[in-house]
Amino acid sequence: MNDRSNYRGGERSYGGPREMHKATCADCGKECEVPFRPTEGRPVYCNDCFPKHRKPRY
Template identity: 90%
Template sequence: MKDSGSMGRKNFGPREMHKATCSDCGKECEVPFVPAEGRPVYCKDCLPKHRKPRQ
């Protein structure tokens, strides 16, 4: 059974971060994935506004 607790990526080491510009506020940020052209990227402050509520 997979543990979805606070362990996260603990055993995988640091993630490679990529520079991006937030689609909402325009602030420079870093994200743990390669931003795809045509898809919005949000900084840590704007991301919660765009996440679907958990059910």
């Protein structure tokens, strides 16, 4: 069984709900929450801005 099969809409069966961390989007400045602890010096993007920074899939 892989990790995807354990994921259920915001909850993981092996760990419960994800811990969310407040961050500020590096593009628009909007406050958002992310499922990881932001690292100083690395940009964080909100759900609206993130797709603009994703590498294209081929």
